[in-house]
Amino acid sequence: MGLTNQSTGLKTLKDSFNVDLQSPDDIVIALAGNPNTGKSTMFNSLTGLKQHTGNWPGKTVTNARGTFSHNGQKYILVDLPGTYSLLSNSVEEEIARDFICFGKPHAVVVVADSTCLERNLNLLLQILEITSNVILCVNLIDEAKRKGIEINCKKLSHELGITVIPTNARNGIGLDTLKDSLHSMITAERTLSPIKINYNDQITEAVDELCPIISPVLENDVLDIRWTSLRLLDGDSSIIKSIEKYLNIDLSSREEIMSKINSIKDDLEIIHNINIDVLREKIVSSIIDTAESITTKVISEHKKKNKSFDRKIDKVITSKALGIPIMLLLLGIIFWITIVGANYPSALLSNMFSTLELKLTDFFNWISAPAWLHGVIILGLFRTLGWVISVMLPPMAIFFPLFTLLEDLGYLPRIAFNLDYFFKKCCAHGKQALTMCMVKLKL
Ligand SMILES: Nc1nc2c(ncn2[C@@H]2O[C@H](COP(=O)(O)OP(=O)(O)OP(=O)(O)O)[C@@H](O)[C@H]2O)c(=O)[nH]1
Numbered sequence: 498m499g500l501t502n503q504s505t506g507l508k509t510l511k512d513s514f515n516v517d518l519q520s521p522d523d524i525v526i527a528l529a530g531n532p533n534t535g536k537s538t539m540f541n542s543l544t545g546l547k548q549h550t551g552n553w554p555g556k557t558v559t560n561a562r563g564t565f566s567h568n569g570q571k572y573i574l575v576d577l578p579g580t581y582s583l584l585s586n587s588v589e590e591e592i593a594r595d596f597i598c599f600g601k602p603h604a605v606v607v608v609a610d611s612t613c614l615e616r617n618l619n620l621l622l623q624i625l626e627i628t629s630n631v632i633l634c635v636n637l638i639d640e641a642k643r644k645g646i647e648i649n650c651k652k653l654s655h656e657l658g659i660t661v662i663p664t665n666a667r668n669g670i671g672l673d674t675l676k677d678s679l680h681s682m683i684t685a686e687r688t689l690s691p692i693k694i695n696y697n698d699q700i701t702e703a704v705d706e707l708c709p710i711i712s713p714v715l716e717n718d719v720l721d722i723r724w725t726s727l728r729l730l731d732g733d734s735s736i737i738k739s740i741e742k743y744l745n746i747d748l749s750s751r752e753e754i755m756s757k758i759n760s761i762k763d764d765l766e767i768i769h770n771i772n773i774d775v776l777r778e779k780i781v782s783s784i785i786d787t788a789e790s791i792t793t794k795v796i797s798e799h800k801k802k803n804k805s806f807d808r809k810i811d812k813v814i815t816s817k818a819l820g821i822p823i824m825l826l827l828l829g830i831i832f833w834i835t836i837v838g839a840n841y842p843s844a845l846l847s848n849m850f851s852t853l854e855l856k857l858t859d860f861f862n863w864i865s866a867p868a869w870l871h872g873v874i875i876l877g878l879f880r881t882l883g884w885v886i887s888v889m890l891p892p893m894a895i896f897f898p899l900f901t902l903l904e905d906l907g908y909l910p911r912i913a914f915n916l917d918y919f920f921k922k923c924c925a926h927g928k929q930a931l932t933m934c935m936v937k938l939k940l
């Protein structure tokens with residue numbers, strides 16, 4: 498397919514996404530996927546950078562960039578925020594969608610969590626509607642193995658019509674194969690024809706009717722016309738804004754397009770009883786059905802005792818009745834251990850600094866240092882440093898390991914789940930509780 502010749506989007510990449518290509522031969526790769534699937538871990542392994550990673554969803558909130566070379570070819574890797582779809586339900590979804598649509602990366606590597614493949618395929622299928630240059634990394638294979646889940650990657654590749662690589666981003670397993678596959682993709686002459694989502698007849702007819710109207714307006718090859726038509730029909734106003742922002746085309750002022758969209762929508766509602774909500778529901782269920790049918794063909798699950806035990810624990814710690822009390826109790830215990838436990842090392846450190854201060858004062862007296870110098874260095878700098886260390890260090894040294902323990906046990910996403918209801922009330926998301934927690938502690 499010779500992706501090195503692709504030039505569309507290079508200007509947009511630099512101007513809008515701050516991805517500066519040193520040479521026109523540089524290849525831009527986007528890392529996309531559901532939250533918490535190991536994208537940043539893979540990004541760090543490939544580029545040697547240190548993007549923030551952790552065992553809860555929603556850590557990466559903006560695009561991060563890094564580079565690596567393979568077989569003499571330079572690759573620019575862009576780590577996108579984790580998203581469950583590209584239907585612009587959140588800012589992260591818009592960031593990821595806009596980069597894939599308008600940044601026109603040469604290829605997209607979708608990092609999927611192999612322990613819940615079906616949910617991850619929903620996003621993959623949506624990305625395949627926008628671009629065919631996609632490689633799927635079935636990540637966390639070690640976790641899948643532990644849970645008795647077996648994925649037939651060869652069959653999955655055949656079903657999807659794209660390259661599928663089993664990976665363990667934490668240990669770097671499969672990353673060499675990924676680099677080789679990227680190399681083959683950019684040098685290959687053949688065009689990929691991956692699987693497409695099958696929508697019902699009424700939706701397909703509606704899209705077919707809108708495509709010829711949209712096609713001459715949008716620049717050649719910039720956006721997939723069918724995908725764009727579907728977004729316009731399902732009332733996604735953010736795509737109109739993004740088209741204006743990145744392509745400088747104001748669709749909302751094109752009378753012929755807007756009236757055609759409205760007349761198709763009216764026909765769908767009057768003739769087929771498909772209003773905008775039903776249309777969205779049908780689009781989403783077509784994606785889910787396709788993902789489900791593929792998953793059942795490629796996955797085999799051996800029931801393991803520990804899996805059902807995990808589920809039982811999950812049911813209790815996220816239940817309506819016990820979820821919040823258990824969370825408050827656990828966080829209360831951690832808070833108590835942090836505060837009470839920190840008192841002892843704090844007192845020790847404080848005593849140590851007081852003794853040291855006396856000794857240093859004796860030393861200053863011995864050398865007959867002026868009072869102002871003693872005031873600045875000992876009573877000012879040294880005493881403040883001593884206070885800060887004795888007060889701040891012990892709680893941090895206790896809290897962070899405990900927080901890491903909760904993270905490794907997988908409890909943090911459960912906290913986000915339990916708090917989601919309350920955060921939603923103020924137009925936020927439960928996962929922000931964890932980010933808030935980290936920011937508060939860093940302060
Ligand atoms: N066991 C195992 N853990 C992994 C693997 N890949 C990543 N992880 C862990 O999974 C967690 C999430 O990884 P991240 O790289 O932060 O995930 P992300 O997809 O960037 O997450 P968001 O930015 O929130 O979307 C971290 O604790 C990683 O160490 C893997 O292959 N196996």
Ligand SMILES: [Mg+2]
Nearest residue numbers: 536537556557
């Ligand atoms: Mg990340």
